[in-house]
Amino acid sequence: xxxxxxxxxxxxxxxxxxxxxxxxxxxxxxxxxxxxxxxxxxxxxxxxxxxxxxxxxxxxxxxxxxxxxxxxxxxxxxxxxxxxxxxxxxxxxxxxxxxxxxxxxxxxxxxxxxxxxxxxxxxxxxxxxxxxxxxxxxxxxxxxxxxxxxxxxxxxxxxxxxxxxxxxxxxxxxxxxxxxxxxxxxxxxxxxxxxxxxxxxxxxxxxxxxxxxxxxxxxxxxxxxxxxxxxxxxxxxxxxxxxxxxxxxxxxxxxxxxxxxxxxxx
Numbered sequence: 001x002x003x004x005x006x007x008x009x010x011x012x013x014x015x016x017x018x019x020x021x022x023x024x025x026x027x028x029x030x031x032x033x034x035x036x037x038x039x040x041x042x043x044x045x046x047x048x049x050x051x052x053x054x055x056x057x058x059x060x061x062x063x064x065x066x067x068x069x070x071x072x073x074x075x076x077x078x079x080x081x082x083x084x085x086x087x088x089x090x091x092x093x094x095x096x097x098x099x100x101x102x103x104x105x106x107x108x109x110x111x112x113x114x115x116x117x118x119x120x121x122x123x124x125x126x127x128x129x130x131x132x133x134x135x136x137x138x139x140x141x142x143x144x145x146x147x148x149x150x151x152x153x154x155x156x157x158x159x160x161x162x163x164x165x166x167x168x169x170x171x172x173x174x175x176x177x178x179x180x181x182x183x184x185x186x187x188x189x190x191x192x193x194x195x196x197x198x199x200x201x202x203x204x205x206x207x208x209x210x211x212x213x214x215x216x217x218x219x220x221x222x223x224x225x226x227x228x229x230x231x232x233x234x235x236x237x238x239x240x241x242x243x244x245x246x247x248x249x250x251x252x253x254x255x256x257x258x259x260x261x262x263x264x265x266x
Contacts, residue, residue: 001028009038018044022097024062025049025070025077032073036080043092046081047124048074050096052103053110061103078119098125101138105149108177109156115172116164122173123157127188127259131215141259144182151179178263192261198246201237203228209236211245218254 012019019039025048027035039046050070051061058067078094085091096115098108108125115123130139140150154177161172180188194212196202202210207229211222222245226236236242249255 006038009042012042018042020044020047022047023049024065025073026065027073027077032076033080036077037084040077040081040084040092041088041090043090045093045095045122046077047095047097048077050098050111053107053114057104057107061099074120075118082119093121094119095122095124096120098123099128100125100140100150101128101135102140102146103138105140105153108153109160112157112160112172112174113164116160116166119167120172121166121170122175123177124173124175126176129215129218129259131218141180141184141188143185147180147182147184154179176262187256188259188261189263192263194249194255194258195260195262197249201233203233209233209242211242213260214254214258221254222249222252 009019011017019042021039021043023046030038049062050058051065052058052067055067058070059065074096081092081094096111098104098111100108112123114120127141128135128139130136130142136142140146157174157177161174166172196212202212204210207227209225209228210219211225212219214222223241225242225245226239228236245252255261
């Protein structure tokens with residue numbers, strides 16, 4: 001949809017920079033074959049948003065989508081991934097990225113099975129950002145009953161991953177699919193760390209330097225960190241305001257309840 005996206009790919013080629021891409025997998029305009037052959041030679045990882053293992057669930061979550069078309073796109077994209085790896089030497093990983101919520105909870109193990117059968121490298125996901133009342137019932141951290149349901153699915157997914165290897169003989173990576181303790185209604189895990197601060201620079205379409213990918217109205221509560229149209233990115237990165245957030249984010253209410261924080265391996 002972004003008309004200058006092919007230029008980003010050319011910039012990556014010219015500067016030997018790897019592209020880490022998240023897409024909903026519709027491959028608008030050019031189709032999966034043209035986009036795949038453009039993206040995959042420069043990609044490090046391509047995350048494709050995935051919402052379920054059935055048409056009913058996937059199309060309920062993403063209104064207007066066609067599950068059968070998305071599934072065929074995924075299969076074709078993976079074939080192109082393997083062809084590019086053989087002919088051009090760059091093997092990007094492919095990830096299915098989910099939002100964990102009540103509506104698709106029971107289908108997550110089937111998504112893992114599907115991913116393994118197709119040769120997807122990783123399943124990554126996050127719990128739902130439930131910042132308005134209409135979707136709070138979808139939050140798997142909403143109460144102890146929901147947490148117990150989530151933990152049962154985690155155990156099932158981990159067992160599937162152990163017992164079913166990918167076609168290349170490796171085990172699929174399950175990222176952020178971990179059991180929660182019963183206090184996770186307020187904080188996902190006391191030892192969880194932010195995967196963004198001090199590691200990634202987020203710049204929005206208007207040039208605003210943002211600390212992370214939290215919902216915009218929530219993210220603004222963290223402060224104002226400048227705009228790359230007005231100041232050099234590295235200057236904003238090294239500014240006292242941003243360094244203070246990196247050091248003290250554990251004390252911010254938004255960060256305490258954040259679903260994106262990562263738990264260290266156990």
